[in-house]
Structures are given as structure tokens and as C-alpha cells.
Amino acid sequence: MRQFELIAPCHFGLEAVLKREILDLGYEISKVEDGKVSFWGDEEAVAYANMFLRTAERILLKVGEFKACTYDELFEGTKALPWEEYIPENGKFWVKKASSIKSKLFSPSDIQSIMKKAMVERMKQKYHRERFEEDGVSYPVRVSLMKDIVTVGIDTTGVSLHKRGYRKLQSKAPISETLAAALIMLTPWKKDRILVDPFCGSGTFPIEAAMMACNIAPGMNRSFLAEDWINLIPRKHWYNALEEAQDLVHMEESLDLQGYDIDPEVVKNARENATAAGVDHLIHFQQREVAKLRHPKKYGFIITNPPYGERLEEKEMLPGLYRQIGEVYEKLDAWSMYLITSYQDAERYIGRKADKNRKIYNGMIRTYYYQFLGPKPPKRREGETR
Structure with a gap:
């Protein structure tokens, strides 16, 4: 070839x-x-x-x-x-x-x-x-x-690869599917660990996590421009890629993925997006403000894209909001937290310095991926569940 x-x-x-x-x-x-x-x-x-x-x-x-x-x-x-x-x-x-x-x-x-x-x-x-x-x-x-x-x-692609085909409805400041997937990959999260997004918006973080856990290829439900380039790429390669993607899917029923948002309409949209992605039964979406985030289990993950304050009317609320994030995280037992934001005072109001900090461009906005690392869970004995 x-x-x-x-x-x-x-x-x-x-x-x-x-x-x-x-x-x-x-x-x-x-x-x-x-x-x-x-x-x-x-x-x-x-x-x-x-x-x-x-x-x-x-x-x-x-x-x-x-x-x-x-x-x-x-x-x-x-x-x-x-x-x-x-x-x-x-x-x-x-x-x-x-x-x-x-x-x-x-x-x-x-x-x-x-x-x-x-x-x-x-x-x-x-x-x-x-x-x-x-x-x-x-x-x-x-x-x-x-x-x-x-x-x-x-x-060869046509419509950008971040268009997986599931996000028909989106929130005001959505994070792209490709960026969400990459940010999850930068964490040690695995499918047997809890993942919560308290600012879930379109539901992108939990949906991408569910697709990874179930081995759902991101391009399964869309088409590509080069499918018609029969002078260069025989159609059999596209058929083979799709067939292999379908064979690799393994639905994990025991996932603990949660998405919260204060806006009930946003939560409704996130559920519909998850349904379009075929993973709605694996994610718990709920209307809930960040201050009420609780979880009894240990070693979970918060992965989220909180408000940046890009609009002037949001800036005044940011100190209180990030202070709430810090207070909630402090009460969770042995959890890790990963958040992407352009808000430069994030660490100050969260109340602690991030263990790692990575500069990433979200479109034209320079953002930082703050990583607060919790302890690793003990290794499980054979047959144990967490």
C-alpha cells in the first residue's frame, strides 16, 4: 500500500x-x-x-x-x-x-x-x-x-473531529470533545474510579469518559470527507475501521460517572447528548449547585471546566465560586481534582496551590489545567471491588 x-x-x-x-x-x-x-x-x-x-x-x-x-x-x-x-x-x-x-x-x-x-x-x-x-x-x-x-x-476529515455526532445541544461555554478527552487522558482516572463534573454543561467530560471506558471509538457515528476518495483510499478500509470499532465496544455497566449543573435546562441537554452518544444509562446527571457536592466513597476524581469569568457580569462571582470549590474538595476523602480555567486567582480562592499546572490553549483563550493530586488507592486483592 x-x-x-x-x-x-x-x-x-x-x-x-x-x-x-x-x-x-x-x-x-x-x-x-x-x-x-x-x-x-x-x-x-x-x-x-x-x-x-x-x-x-x-x-x-x-x-x-x-x-x-x-x-x-x-x-x-x-x-x-x-x-x-x-x-x-x-x-x-x-x-x-x-x-x-x-x-x-x-x-x-x-x-x-x-x-x-x-x-x-x-x-x-x-x-x-x-x-x-x-x-x-x-x-x-x-x-x-x-x-x-x-x-x-x-x-481528509471534513467537519472537525471534535464533532462526534452526539452533541446536538450545548451550554453557553462548552468544552470541545477533543479537549475534554485529552484532559481526562492527562489524569490517572480509570473506569473503576468515580468521576464527577460539578459544572457539566453539555455533559462532555462524563460522556467522553463513558466512551473511553466502553471503548467506543470517537468516529463511529459520523462520516469523513475522504470516504469518497476512491482514487486514493479504497472503501474497504473505511468499512474495516468501522467494523473493528464496533467489535471493540464493551459496555461497562458498573461505571460511577456523575454530572451536575445548577441550570435544569443545561442538565436536560446533557442527558440528551448522552442519549445520542449511547451512554445515558451509564451517567447520573442531576441539577445541583457545587456547594452541595458530597460523596461517601474515597479516591474519586473531579474533572471540570468551571466558569472563567470571560463575561464581565461573571467576574464578581468568581472569588466566591472558587472558594466553594475549594471547600467542597477539602471535605472529599482522598479525592483528586482537575480543573481547566483562565481565572488567574483560582488557586488563591481554592485555598491551596495545585500540585501540577499545565498551560493549554482553549481556542484563543490561554487556560491552565490545575491538578490537585489525591493519594493513590491501595492495590486491590483479587476478587475485591472498590
């Missing part, structure tokens, strides 16, 4: 989590950069990466890389790429997105239009045509310029 270099963008600060996922799938890493991980894979890898990676935003098929400091160099570099090896004669192709960091070429619209012209010129030469109908399958191109190095890829 043909080998490709594939590029998987992710949230800044979570490259190590994605790298581990790719290695677990059995693929070789070629490069790790800020906000993306590149790896080698065959035709099958395109389907499997889209189906199984929980923390990637999309999968790009790398066409090439070159240096360009002028628009002439951008045109010639783009024209030199073997577009005919990827895009058929009737394919629809355009530069969907261009980004530029620390490069001499910085206008996205100019980059897009010049690269499109160069692609057309290349295709004219190779297909011996003056005009292209572009009435076939879509091959959207994404390009990034970093310090004048142009990296060009074709998007």
Missing part, C-alpha cells in the same frame, strides 16, 4: 497526549510541533486515524513542504507539487484555510488565491486541459506558513 505522511493538528499544549494515541495505533511519528503531530501511515491509516484518535482535530494528507519568501516562490513551489497524484481530473479543489506565523507572506486571502492558480496550472499541464469543471469529490487544501516554510496538506 502507498505510504503517506499524515498531519494531525491538536490543541496547543496537548501534543504529547496525541503522540501517545498515534503510537498506540501502531504508527511511526515523523515530527512533533506546536499544535500538531505528523506520522507515517498507509491508505488504511487515514481511515483508522479518523475513526480512533480522540484528541486530534483533523487528519491532513501532506502533499509537500517548501520555502517561500515571495508570492512568486509560493506560486512556483505550489505548482511543483504532484497534485495529479491526489486530485482526479473532475475533483473539486481549493485552499480552504491558510495560516501564517512569523513569515514574510501573511495575507491568508492572497496565499489562497495564488496557490489555487498554481494548482490549476499544474493540473492543466498534467491533464492536458484548459478548464476544469470541478464537479466531483472535494479535496480541500489547508496550508500553514511557519518562518517562511510552507506546509501543504489535503483535509
Whole structure:
């Protein structure tokens, strides 16, 4: 099978989590950069990466890389790429997105239009045509310029991978599915441990945890753009990936996953999202304010995305809210707490310094993942349940 270099963008600060996922799938890493991980894979890898990676935003098929400091160099570099090896004669192709960091070429619209012209010129030469109908399958191109190095890829995913297909309804400030999955993976939580999100919003943390516990592949209930690229990827690879994903599902009935929110409408929406994901019977959602969070068992986890105070009217309530979080956590026996927030006084009002602190970008907002580590539970004897 043909080998490709594939590029998987992710949230800044979570490259190590994605790298581990790719290695677990059995693929070789070629490069790790800020906000993306590149790896080698065959035709099958395109389907499997889209189906199984929980923390990637999309999968790009790398066409090439070159240096360009002028628009002439951008045109010639783009024209030199073997577009005919990827895009058929009737394919629809355009530069969907261009980004530029620390490069001499910085206008996205100019980059897009010049690269499109160069692609057309290349295709004219190779297909011996003056005009292209572009009435076939879509091959959207994404390009990034970093310090004048142009990296060009074709998007195999389409709608971003964070769209699992279950979140029809969302709260005011939802956390994305890919980010929630990555944050859970950064904790030692396992399916036999309690997980509570007292600000559950759309229910994303407990839903993603349930999907992990039951081995439900994140791409099982959606489609991907490259499914129609029969010139590059035989359909059998998509069928095989879905069949394997279905075979791997194992519903865990004994999970202790809980989501609370003070807004009853938000709780209703979270339940509906969990139903769409097929895990509603595994999660207990309830209207409850954070101050009333209690649990009799030890060694549980709080993993949550509390209000940041991005809106002015919220800022006044934050000190009291984070003080409540600290007081509730203090009363829980041997629990760990992980929370992501941009609120810089979080530790101050929680009342203790986090054991670990990781900087992560949630969209354009710089946030911190505060990690308060509880003790590890004692090892269980064979046959024991916790």
C-alpha cells in the first residue's frame, strides 16, 4: 500500500497526549510541533486515524513542504507539487484555510488565491486541459506558513473531529470533545474510579469518559470527507475501521460517572447528548449547585471546566465560586481534582496551590489545567471491588 505522511493538528499544549494515541495505533511519528503531530501511515491509516484518535482535530494528507519568501516562490513551489497524484481530473479543489506565523507572506486571502492558480496550472499541464469543471469529490487544501516554510496538506476529515455526532445541544461555554478527552487522558482516572463534573454543561467530560471506558471509538457515528476518495483510499478500509470499532465496544455497566449543573435546562441537554452518544444509562446527571457536592466513597476524581469569568457580569462571582470549590474538595476523602480555567486567582480562592499546572490553549483563550493530586488507592486483592 502507498505510504503517506499524515498531519494531525491538536490543541496547543496537548501534543504529547496525541503522540501517545498515534503510537498506540501502531504508527511511526515523523515530527512533533506546536499544535500538531505528523506520522507515517498507509491508505488504511487515514481511515483508522479518523475513526480512533480522540484528541486530534483533523487528519491532513501532506502533499509537500517548501520555502517561500515571495508570492512568486509560493506560486512556483505550489505548482511543483504532484497534485495529479491526489486530485482526479473532475475533483473539486481549493485552499480552504491558510495560516501564517512569523513569515514574510501573511495575507491568508492572497496565499489562497495564488496557490489555487498554481494548482490549476499544474493540473492543466498534467491533464492536458484548459478548464476544469470541478464537479466531483472535494479535496480541500489547508496550508500553514511557519518562518517562511510552507506546509501543504489535503483535509481528509471534513467537519472537525471534535464533532462526534452526539452533541446536538450545548451550554453557553462548552468544552470541545477533543479537549475534554485529552484532559481526562492527562489524569490517572480509570473506569473503576468515580468521576464527577460539578459544572457539566453539555455533559462532555462524563460522556467522553463513558466512551473511553466502553471503548467506543470517537468516529463511529459520523462520516469523513475522504470516504469518497476512491482514487486514493479504497472503501474497504473505511468499512474495516468501522467494523473493528464496533467489535471493540464493551459496555461497562458498573461505571460511577456523575454530572451536575445548577441550570435544569443545561442538565436536560446533557442527558440528551448522552442519549445520542449511547451512554445515558451509564451517567447520573442531576441539577445541583457545587456547594452541595458530597460523596461517601474515597479516591474519586473531579474533572471540570468551571466558569472563567470571560463575561464581565461573571467576574464578581468568581472569588466566591472558587472558594466553594475549594471547600467542597477539602471535605472529599482522598479525592483528586482537575480543573481547566483562565481565572488567574483560582488557586488563591481554592485555598491551596495545585500540585501540577499545565498551560493549554482553549481556542484563543490561554487556560491552565490545575491538578490537585489525591493519594493513590491501595492495590486491590483479587476478587475485591472498590
